[in-house]
Amino acid sequence: MSLEILTVAEAAEADRAAGVTGIPSFALMRAAGTAVAEAVIARWSPRPVLVLCGPGLNGGDGYVAAHHLREAGWPVRVAAIADPKPGDAERAHKLWAGPVEPAFPSAIDGAELVIDALFGAGISRPLDPVAADLLRTAEAGERPIVAVDLPSGLSGDTGKPLDYAPQAALTVTFHRKKPAHLLQPGRSLCGEVVLSDIGIPDAATPETHVWENQPDLWLDRFPWPGFDAHKHDRGRLGVVSGHQASTGAARLAARAGLRAGAGLVRIHCPPDAVGVIAAHLEAVMLQAFDGSSDLEHQVEAYDAVVIGPAAGVDERTAANLHALARTGAALVIDADALTVFQSRPEDLFALLDRDDVLTPHTGEFERVFPGLLGSAPERITAARQAAARAGAVVLLKGPDTVIAAPDGRAVVNANGSPWLATAGSGDVLAGVVAGLIAQGMDSFEAACAGVWVHAEAGQAFGPGLIAEDLPDLLPGVLSELYFRRHVVR
Secondary structure, eight states: OOOBBOOHHHHHHHHHHHHHTTOOHHHHHHHHHHHHHHHHHHHSOSOOEEEEEOSSHHHHHHHHHHHHHHHTTOOEEEEESSOOOTTHHHHHHHHHOSOOEEOOGGGGTTOSEEEEESOOTTOOSOOOHHHHHHHHHHHHTTOOEEEESSOTTBOTTTOOBSSOOOOOSEEEEESSBOGGGTSTTHHHHHOEEEEEOOSOOGGGSOOOSEEEEOGGGTGGGOOOOOTTOOGGGGOEEEEEOOOTTSOHHHHHHHHHHHHTTOSEEEEEEOGGGHHHHHTTOSSSEEEEOOSHHHHHHHTTTOSEEEEOTTOOSSHHHHHHHHHHHTTOOEEEEOTHHHHTTTTOHHHHHTTOOTTOEEOOOHHHHHHHSTTHHHHSSSHHHHHHHHHHHHTSEEEEOSTTOEEEOTTSOEEEEOOOOGGGOSTTHHHHHHHHHHHHHHTTOOHHHHHHHHHHHHHHHHHHHOTTOOGGGHHHHHHHHHHHHHHHHHTOO
């Protein structure tokens, strides 16, 4: 499966470029409609189907799907909101060669499955009342809705409804996914997403720097140890803790970094926290520091350092970050170490380089990049602009986590788990990312891998997950990746 994500304009360009190579546009339409019918047949037993067709290319896909379902013996009706436009849509209508009902809400009666082929990703305005009433009626009857390309009324580029878009059980899209298939709320509204190859050559696809996060992007460069590995070969990771009442977050990050493969992990803490932390550590080491200069000296030979989880929103945290920036270690900066720079983000950016990773949730992102989420059309653009502004990797957390590099590359995560919505899970994520960086993995790829692995661990546990569970779930996920990389080839 191709992992590139195309905007609506880029997808249209791929269609046009396919035509230049000699592939007829109607052949693409027939392949798309056939893919929709095949996806329906694979998931449901035969039942009365209503195909709602618009006047354009999306409607043409619907006519083709209706034709193939009828050929497979399914009872199919078609309702249209307008006559098909001349060209491919009209040819598809002739292929159907059956009756077409007017698109009144009453047309839904008797249907047990509805195919939404009204409008695809190119829609730029809210649905008209007729189309909206049709889809609302289908939803109200709890009939499964199968969307062709995207649920009608959903912006393909932003993943946001232009006013109203229905909840689909299944969305069948073609050639490459679009942002709306991955960004919320579009990701939820699409239901299951099937990506179908309809014959557009890869050479016709515009170059993109945005991908869906999957192991195929980074697994070949995952830092597996060699047989002669020594713990110091596997990276040295430091985690900065807060004071004695705020040590849990650092312990979570440290254990996660160790489980992610870092060879040596040490928590650095204020003197008053030594007794609390020492009582909870085994393989993770511990060292007290007395001020930022002492911290700088202690970590000067480290490969990566996590700072921020429960570190304290005060000038001591800011001073510690300044000191760490002088060491050359790659920094994973989270939580309090972001918030402390709320009124002076440029001071933070001045400390960073391309190997550093910022891991804000939406609130922390707004503190460091005020107004950016509101002014950008969607989270991909916001994260890319933030990474360029900061000169570092930005990991914008959420159900549709976006990772962006300063050079414009971006990845959208698609395996997020609702069970990760629990206190401390972000601290574990920071530790996983830092543990991979400590082993020599590129920071952007480490952020991508860390997010995916973290989400898989959360999904593996399911209901009842708490952050303390996550580090010990990582070996199972990593073992599957190792098997995929070294055995399934």
